[in-house]
Amino acid sequence: MTSQSRPLAELSREELEAFATEQRTAYDNLVSKGLKLDLTRGKPSADQLDLSDGMLQLPKSTTAPDGTDTRNYGGLAGGIEIREIFAELLGLETDQLIAGGSSSLTMMRDTLTYLWLHGAVDSERPWGREETVKFVCPVPGYDRHFTLLKWFGIEMVPVPMGADGPDAEAIAALVKDDASIKGMWLVPTYANPTGDVTSQEIAERLSSMPTAAPDFKIFWDNAYALHHLTPAETKTADIVSLANAAGNPHRPLLFASTSKMTYAGAGVAFFGGSKDNVAWWLDHLSHGAIGPDKVNHLRHAEFFGSAAGVREHMAKHRDLLAPRFAAVEDELARELAGLDVASWTRPAGGYFVSLDVLPGTASRVIELAKGAGVALTPAGSAFPGKHDPDDTNIRLAPSFPPLEQVEGATEVVTVCVKLAAAEKLLA
Numbered sequence: 001m002t003s004q005s006r007p008l009a010e011l012s013r014e015e016l017e018a019f020a021t022e023q024r025t026a027y028d029n030l031v032s033k034g035l036k037l038d039l040t041r042g043k044p045s046a047d048q049l050d051l052s053d054g055m056l057q058l059p060k061s062t063t064a065p066d067g068t069d070t071r072n073y074g075g076l077a078g079g080i081e082i083r084e085i086f087a088e089l090l091g092l093e094t095d096q097l098i099a100g101g102s103s104s105l106t107m108m109r110d111t112l113t114y115l116w117l118h119g120a121v122d123s124e125r126p127w128g129r130e131e132t133v134k135f136v137c138p139v140p141g142y143d144r145h146f147t148l149l150k151w152f153g154i155e156m157v158p159v160p161m162g163a164d165g166p167d168a169e170a171i172a173a174l175v176k177d178d179a180s181i182k183g184m185w186l187v188p189t190y191a192n193p194t195g196d197v198t199s200q201e202i203a204e205r206l207s208s209m210p211t212a213a214p215d216f217k218i219f220w221d222n223a224y225a226l227h228h229l230t231p232a233e234t235k236t237a238d239i240v241s242l243a244n245a246a247g248n249p250h251r252p253l254l255f256a257s258t259s260k261m262t263y264a265g266a267g268v269a270f271f272g273g274s275k276d277n278v279a280w281w282l283d284h285l286s287h288g289a290i291g292p293d294k295v296n297h298l299r300h301a302e303f304f305g306s307a308a309g310v311r312e313h314m315a316k317h318r319d320l321l322a323p324r325f326a327a328v329e330d331e332l333a334r335e336l337a338g339l340d341v342a343s344w345t346r347p348a349g350g351y352f353v354s355l356d357v358l359p360g361t362a363s364r365v366i367e368l369a370k371g372a373g374v375a376l377t378p379a380g381s382a383f384p385g386k387h388d389p390d391d392t393n394i395r396l397a398p399s400f401p402p403l404e405q406v407e408g409a410t411e412v413v414t415v416c417v418k419l420a421a422a423e424k425l426l427a
Contacts, residue, residue, distance in 0.1 A: 079297030195347025
């Protein structure tokens with residue numbers, strides 16, 4: 001436990017040296033334990049996966065309620081039953097939603113591929129024929145989004161992410177005159193890694209802002225929209241209705257999946273948007289697919305039963321996840337509060353805690369943690385090109401390890417934060 005809680009910057013050099021010695025001793029003690037802990041990825045724990053083992057006995061019949069033999073080819077848009085359930089949860093009509101395989105990230109990649117080769121329903125030409133294509137990227141943000149853009153050679157334009165969403169006015173200024181900015185990423189509810197929630201007002205601004213590119217797209221990634229950590233369930237902004245009202249019905253492209261609801265490797269992913277966007281997506285998909293895994297669609301529909309069934313299932317996830325996040329909060333608050341060397345988010349949902357340490361020390365904290373047997377996501381991962389200009393952000397993912405390991409790993413993190421800060425201030 002920290003022996004003092006005054007801001008480190010206010011300590012005399014002698015006091016700071018004593019503090020650094022204290023933390024170095026604590027660190028060496030942790031190293032001697034030979035720990036092997038991991039807070040890198042937001043994966044469901046084994047206990048969470050166990051919640052869905054009832055699916056292994058489903059479906060009871062491979063014939064869907066509408067008479068479809070789900071074992072056979074066809075039904076490119078996916079099973080109607082699972083689409084009805086998730087259309088209700090996502091605020092769409094059933095014919096505005098496609099059910100696919102297990103990965104929404106794969107659907108995002110396919111969407112970019114279709115745009116690159118053929119353009120959107122409102123494009124003048126394929127995106128691949130443009131001299132330059134750029135995307136707005138709220139930061140800190142989702143590393144896999146940035147990796148996908150890099151693979152396409154799409155330039156990334158970072159904008160700050162705030163508690164109520166990305167800086168909409170900064171985005172509006174960027175897209176107004178630059179036709180090479182074709183889109184933006186956004187995790188609207190419980191954003192990765194901050195847990196921030198985009199407000200209805202910011203969603204309205206993004207839906208209605210003038211864009212130089214006539215085919216500007218918002219990749220609206222509902223990765224965590226149903227992953228609440230409290231009984232109060234945050235509602236996601238209705239981007240589709242807002243875009244329709246603004247006269248830009250084709251702007252939002254919605255993505256979601258059950259990957260963190262049922263089985264991460266055997267779930268159902270979704271693409272949604274305007275009916276024209278859905279028809280566009282299915283047309284391109286038809287050139288390389290005959291039908292999705294409708295047996296799995298039916299299995300999920302029977303398992304959930306309804307939209308209310310999904311919410312009930314997610315409450316069971318909450319019961320397992322909330323104590324892990326509480327453990328992180330308790331340890332960070334106990335060890336770092338008052339030192340003015342760190343701040344962190346207290347998310348109401350999602351899979352991450354975003355920790356900002358003393359500028360210039362995030363890389364050192366991660367290096368120290370590795371030396372003590374705790375793996376953290378590499379510094380800069382939440383920024384395009386893995387470049388955090390302030391070297392300050394660290395993403396903590398407490399979902400996968402058992403609770404006692406979350407507690408142990410967070411203890412290591414706090415010691416490393418304090419030691420790195422003392423080193424920085426003494427330099």
